[in-house]
Every structure is written in structure tokens, then in C-alpha cells.
Amino acid sequence: MxxxxxxxxxxxxxxxxxxxxxxxxxxxxxxxxxxxxxxxxxxxxxxxxxxxxxxxxxxxxxxxxxxxxxxxxxxxNSNLFYDASLHIAVITTHCNLRCRYCQAHAARPEHMSLKVARRTVQCIAERKTPYITLEFQGGESTLNWNVLVFLTKSIRKLERNNRKIDITLISNLTALNAKKMQFFKDYSVNICASLDGPKHIHDQNRIFGNGKGTYDVVIRNIKKLRKQFKKSVNFLPTITKSSLCAFKEIIDEYVRWGATSIALRPVNHLGNACSNWRNLGYSAEEFMTFYKNALDYILELNKKGIFIRERMAKVILQKVFNKEDPYYVDMMSPCGAGRGQIVYMPDGSCYPCDEARMVGGKMFRLGNILNETYETLVKKENLLHLLETSAINLWDYASVLSPWIGVCPVLNYTEQKNFVPKIHCSFIYKIHEFRFKYIFEKIAKGGQDLEILKSWVAKKEGENEKE
Amino acid sequence: MFQKNMHPFLQKRGNSFFVRLHRKLYKKELLVRIKEEKPDFVRAVMSRGNYYLVELMVNEETEYFAFLNYLISLNQEI
Incomplete structure (x- = not known):
């Protein structure tokens, strides 16, 4: 039958x-x-x-x-059906800090000109997607103020065409004044600041040129933004070797400043971090242990009524429980490089993703928007090869996580010097895999932990959250 | 990072667990301390090219994580 x-x-x-x-x-x-x-x-x-x-x-x-x-x-997998929505504008590679793990350090720093900025706006305006996020990255973007203002005002105008526009500034928060803060409020620019934890952790790595820590200035500006300008600030920590033991202190610091989300991400072996790796780095297994400890602690806090979520866990839970695409480009297969995001550098050159521009050089460079069309750039052979090598089914075809997990070909390449990765030796893949497995363990065990995890992605009526 | 001789961090051979610690991340002094402080945890420490190979006496995953926690804190002291 x-x-x-x-x-x-x-x-x-x-x-x-x-x-x-x-x-x-x-x-x-x-x-x-x-x-x-x-x-x-x-x-x-x-x-x-x-x-x-x-x-x-x-x-x-x-x-x-x-x-x-x-x-x-x-x-x-709705990312497969839309044009690039995340546009990263590196409007300057100048920075007033000398962070020990800086992944975007430039040998010859430069500002983006208005000519390049105009062309960037044109490229973004032509995208066929209902959502656009413009993200300012650096260097320290606020150091190239005129271009930041120009891009923000120009991109906001695109909203008239029934598009949802988000503008986000990634900043070290040390080069702000009242005028700049007022501008961010007036133009609804989301602010995301680097905060590695309490003062003694933050000041180890995030320092001014004279070696002085930046914690006090960052906190002063966060308070000012909140109090005087009613502007919320999101934070982002970078986990280095000295953070591994301090998971409670870091999370407590985030709770102290009212954060409802923390993204626990490892330091990348790129830029300045390479030369300081012995002092900053760790094995994937050490990070996994940190992540396990930290997630358990976050769940404990939730049980006590303190609401804080781990962002990577949330991304995973959105995919698993809600079957929705969180548009997290590192966890797409093929990855979101050039498809979901694109990076515009100060000289007009384009890279398919943030990690690729940090690596720099010609290998991942797509071309220059000043003398090529956007369509030509995203049809470049190096991008096609990059996307090919990011298809999870090529490297881990029998993985039970394959509907959700992603591969970062750039980080794998920089680590293994080969586009054909030994996937189970990949630093970043091991971490991604562990996160999934640990969360599925929690799901399998059920109980209060599962209820809390579900509540992190429960849809509430009228909720339209953007982190 | 580790372009050559990439190996899984944890390996099981027979009934024994081995972890491979890369020389770029872990100093020799750390290995000496592990041997001294955790004689019940660590059976042997061997040198293999770019790696130290540490034979563990652990049975359960919880003990493996306990070792990793110990490794993290020790690695920060040194």
C-alpha cells in the first residue's frame, strides 16, 4: 500500500x-x-x-x-528573497582611542569625503528592500561629523518612499558634545556603545592614546544622553581573556545600567588583537565555558525577576521557536556577506561584510562605488566564491543544526588560511555550534529555564522591537 | 591563528580524554601548575609539536567543564 x-x-x-x-x-x-x-x-x-x-x-x-x-x-530564510538591508558606512578610519584589541586599526587613517558619501546614498536608495539599516562604523564615526550629518539626513529622506529606516551609530562615546547628542535625538539615531564591563575590565583594553582608561568618560556620556536627551544607549561587550572569569561582574554591570540585552561575543583574531593574542585570546573551549556560565547566570537573574536576555541566544530562539529570520548575517547559509550587508569604506571601496573590511586587502574587496555600479560589485567572482564557501551543507552536511547555523568564511579563512575549512576546528563555528547545543539541552530538559527562554522571543501584541 | 596541525581540542582515545593546548595561548608555567595543583584531574602532560597534550582523568561532562573553568582562572593568573 x-x-x-x-x-x-x-x-x-x-x-x-x-x-x-x-x-x-x-x-x-x-x-x-x-x-x-x-x-x-x-x-x-x-x-x-x-x-x-x-x-x-x-x-x-x-x-x-x-x-x-x-x-x-x-x-x-527570508534574507534569501530581499536585497541587502544592512549598509555599513565606515565614514572614517581615524580613532581617538588605542584599544588593545582594535580589529579595524588602519595604518593610514582617512575620512570619507562628501563625494563618496553622495554615491553611498545613491547605492542605498536603489536597493529593493522594505527595510534599510544604515550603520556608522569606524574608526570613531563622530570624528567625521559633516559626513555623518549628511548621510543621516539623506537616508532619513528615503523614509518618504514607505521604507522603514534604522540608523545606528557604533561609537566609543568619548568624542560627543551636547550638539551631537541633540542631533542623534532629533534624527532618531540609535546609539550602540562599546562597554566591556566594570571599570577594571573595560579600562584594561579600551584606552586613550595616553594609556588612560575610557570607562569614566563613557559612563558620563551615557548618563548625559539618558538624562538630558532622553536617549537610550545599547551596549556591546568584547570578551577578552580577562573577561572569562568575570561573567557575573560583566552581566551585573549591564543590569546596573538598565540593559535588557547583552551580546556575548568573542574577540576576533583580527587587527591589533593578533599581536596581543597571548594576552587577549583564548581557545574556543574556554569561551564556550564562559558562555555556559554566563547564560546560566542570566537565567538565574531572570528567575529573580531581573529581565535581561543574551542576544545570541535570542537569535537562535527566534529561528528555532518562531521560525523567523532575525537577519543576523553571521548565521545565514549562505552567509549574509554582500547579500544581506555591504560595507562602504572612506575611499569608496566596498567590502561584502564587516569582517572582510577588517581583514582588508584585495582578496575580499569588491571594487569601488566611484567607478563601478552596485550591481557590478555584487556580481564579482570573489563574492560568489565567498558565498559558495559559506554554505553550511558543504562542510557539515549531516549537522542537525544545518537549518539554523551559519559559517563565516572570512574568519575561517583568516584562521586556517584555506577556503576549504576544517569546520570542526574552526574557532567561530565551534562557538556557534556550542551555543545551539547548549540551548537545545535547556529545551530538552524543560522546566523553568525553558519557560524563560521562550519568554525571550514571545511575540506580544504591538511589539516592534529592534536591538 | 593556528594554520598548521589543527586538531580538535578534546579527543577521546579508549577510556582517556585528552585536551590539546596550543603553545601560543598557554605558557609552560601553566602546565607545570596544572600538574602540581590537580594531580587527581590530570594523568599526564605531553609535548606534541605546537601543542601540549594533557591527559585528563574525567568521567562526566561536568568534570570536563570544571577543568575548563580551572584552566580559565589559572590562565589569567599567569
């Missing part, structure tokens, strides 16, 4: 004495041993409780639910 349903091809992996199964459409479940044996031997008959459960979870398909499953797949 022929069956009127099909089990969608799946991968499986052991998680906390159970089995996680997933398929390419984003359907997944965690099964006990007996159920897993039944399912994997395809002895699952229609009408049984196991069948109904797996049917509901998108692991079994028939004519009735197939359209829903395709819709889920499109939602989970």
Missing part, C-alpha cells in the same frame, strides 16, 4: 540523553530513544500520537500541510 505522506529527509544528533531531529525546512523535535527508533526506521503510522506530533512539528508532510511548511521555510 502506498503512503499518502512523506518523512522529510532529516538529520539527527544526541542532546541530553535524547535525540534532536531537524530537517531543511526548519521542522524539528526532540525525541526519546523509542520514538526516535520508530521515526528513524520510518515505522511511523498515520493516526498514532507520534505521527500527529511529528506532523504538527513539520517533520512529516502531506498535501495538506506542505504549503505551511514551505511558508515556514520562507520565513526562516
Amino acid at each position: 502506498t503512503k499518502d505522506f512523506a518523512v522529510i529527509p532529516f538529520n539527527s544528533g544526541a542532546i541530553a540523553d535524547k535525540y534532536l531531529i531537524s530537517n531543511m525546512l526548519g521542522g524539528w523535535d526532540i525525541l526519546g530513544e523509542n520514538d526516535f527508533k520508530l521515526f528513524s526506521s520510518l515505522k511511523c503510522n498515520r493516526g498514532t500520537p507520534l505521527f500527529n506530533r511529528l506532523y504538527e512539528r513539520g517533520l512529516i508532510a502531506d498535501e495538506r500541510n506542505f504549503n505551511r511548511l514551505l511558508e515556514d521555510h520562507r520565513n526562516l
Whole structure:
């Protein structure tokens, strides 16, 4: 007798004495041993409780639910259907700080000219996407004030065409004055500041040219932005070797300043960090231990009624529970380089992603917007090769995490000097993989931790959050 | 970072667990301290090219993480 349903091809992996199964459409479940044996031997008959459960979870398909499953797949990978939405403008490579782990240090710093800025606006305006994020990065962007003002005002005008525009400034917050703060308020510029933790951690690495720490200035400006200008500030820590033991102190510092989210990300082995690696760096396993400790502590705080989320966990949970695309370019397959984001440098040259511009050189450079069209740039062979090498199914084809996880070809290349990565030796991939597995362990164990994790991505009516 | 001789950090051979610690990240002094301070945790420390190979006496994942926590704090002291 022929069956009127099909089990969608799946991968499986052991998680906390159970089995996680997933398929390419984003359907997944965690099964006990007996159920897993039944399912994997395809002895699952229609009408049984196991069948109904797996049917509901998108692991079994028939004519009735197939359209829903395709819709889920499109939602989970909606980045594949739109033009680049994240536009990073590096308007200067000058910086007033000398951070020990600086990944964007330029040998010959320069400002973006208005000519390049005008062309950047044109490139962004032509994109066929309903959402656009312009992100100012540096150097320290506020040092090239005229261009920052020009770009902000010009991009805001694009809102008239029914597009949602977000403008974000990544800043060290040490070169601000009242006039600049007022401008950010008037033009709704989101501010994201680097804050590595309490003073003794922050000041170890984030320093002025004279070696003095920046913590006091940063905090003073955060207070000023909040109090005088009613402007909220998001923070971003970089985890270095000295932060690994201090997970509680770092999280407590974020709670102290009212943060509801913290992104625990490792320091990259790029730029100045390379020469200081012995003092700053660690193995992926050490970071994984840090992440485990930190996530457990965050969950403990949530149990006490203190609401704070870990951002990477949130990205994972959005994909897993909500089957929605958080547009996090590092966790797309193929990655978001050149597709989801593009970087404009001060001289007009373009790179496909932030990491690629930090590496610099010709290998990842797409060309220059002053003498080439945007369409020509994103059809360059080096970008196509880069995207090819970021397809997770090439390197870890049997991974149970393949519907959600991504590969960063630039970081893999800089680490292994090869576009064909030994994926299970990749620093960043090991960390991504661990994050997923640890969260799935929490899901498999259930209880209060699971309820808290679910609440981080629960959709509330009218909620339109952007971090 | 580690272009040559890349190996998984944790390896299992028979009943033994081994961790590989790269010389660029871990000083020799750290290995000496591990041997002194954790004789119940560490069976042997060997030198293999760019790596130190540490044979652990751990049974469960919790013990493995306990070792990593110990490694992190020790690595900051040195």
C-alpha cells in the first residue's frame, strides 16, 4: 500500500540523553530513544500520537500541510528573497582611542569625503528592500561629523518612499558634545556603545592614546544622553581573556545600567588583537565555558525577576521557536556577506561584510562605488566564491543544526588560511555550534529555564522591537 | 591563528580524554601548575609539536567543564 505522506529527509544528533531531529525546512523535535527508533526506521503510522506530533512539528508532510511548511521555510530564510538591508558606512578610519584589541586599526587613517558619501546614498536608495539599516562604523564615526550629518539626513529622506529606516551609530562615546547628542535625538539615531564591563575590565583594553582608561568618560556620556536627551544607549561587550572569569561582574554591570540585552561575543583574531593574542585570546573551549556560565547566570537573574536576555541566544530562539529570520548575517547559509550587508569604506571601496573590511586587502574587496555600479560589485567572482564557501551543507552536511547555523568564511579563512575549512576546528563555528547545543539541552530538559527562554522571543501584541 | 596541525581540542582515545593546548595561548608555567595543583584531574602532560597534550582523568561532562573553568582562572593568573 502506498503512503499518502512523506518523512522529510532529516538529520539527527544526541542532546541530553535524547535525540534532536531537524530537517531543511526548519521542522524539528526532540525525541526519546523509542520514538526516535520508530521515526528513524520510518515505522511511523498515520493516526498514532507520534505521527500527529511529528506532523504538527513539520517533520512529516502531506498535501495538506506542505504549503505551511514551505511558508515556514520562507520565513526562516527570508534574507534569501530581499536585497541587502544592512549598509555599513565606515565614514572614517581615524580613532581617538588605542584599544588593545582594535580589529579595524588602519595604518593610514582617512575620512570619507562628501563625494563618496553622495554615491553611498545613491547605492542605498536603489536597493529593493522594505527595510534599510544604515550603520556608522569606524574608526570613531563622530570624528567625521559633516559626513555623518549628511548621510543621516539623506537616508532619513528615503523614509518618504514607505521604507522603514534604522540608523545606528557604533561609537566609543568619548568624542560627543551636547550638539551631537541633540542631533542623534532629533534624527532618531540609535546609539550602540562599546562597554566591556566594570571599570577594571573595560579600562584594561579600551584606552586613550595616553594609556588612560575610557570607562569614566563613557559612563558620563551615557548618563548625559539618558538624562538630558532622553536617549537610550545599547551596549556591546568584547570578551577578552580577562573577561572569562568575570561573567557575573560583566552581566551585573549591564543590569546596573538598565540593559535588557547583552551580546556575548568573542574577540576576533583580527587587527591589533593578533599581536596581543597571548594576552587577549583564548581557545574556543574556554569561551564556550564562559558562555555556559554566563547564560546560566542570566537565567538565574531572570528567575529573580531581573529581565535581561543574551542576544545570541535570542537569535537562535527566534529561528528555532518562531521560525523567523532575525537577519543576523553571521548565521545565514549562505552567509549574509554582500547579500544581506555591504560595507562602504572612506575611499569608496566596498567590502561584502564587516569582517572582510577588517581583514582588508584585495582578496575580499569588491571594487569601488566611484567607478563601478552596485550591481557590478555584487556580481564579482570573489563574492560568489565567498558565498559558495559559506554554505553550511558543504562542510557539515549531516549537522542537525544545518537549518539554523551559519559559517563565516572570512574568519575561517583568516584562521586556517584555506577556503576549504576544517569546520570542526574552526574557532567561530565551534562557538556557534556550542551555543545551539547548549540551548537545545535547556529545551530538552524543560522546566523553568525553558519557560524563560521562550519568554525571550514571545511575540506580544504591538511589539516592534529592534536591538 | 593556528594554520598548521589543527586538531580538535578534546579527543577521546579508549577510556582517556585528552585536551590539546596550543603553545601560543598557554605558557609552560601553566602546565607545570596544572600538574602540581590537580594531580587527581590530570594523568599526564605531553609535548606534541605546537601543542601540549594533557591527559585528563574525567568521567562526566561536568568534570570536563570544571577543568575548563580551572584552566580559565589559572590562565589569567599567569
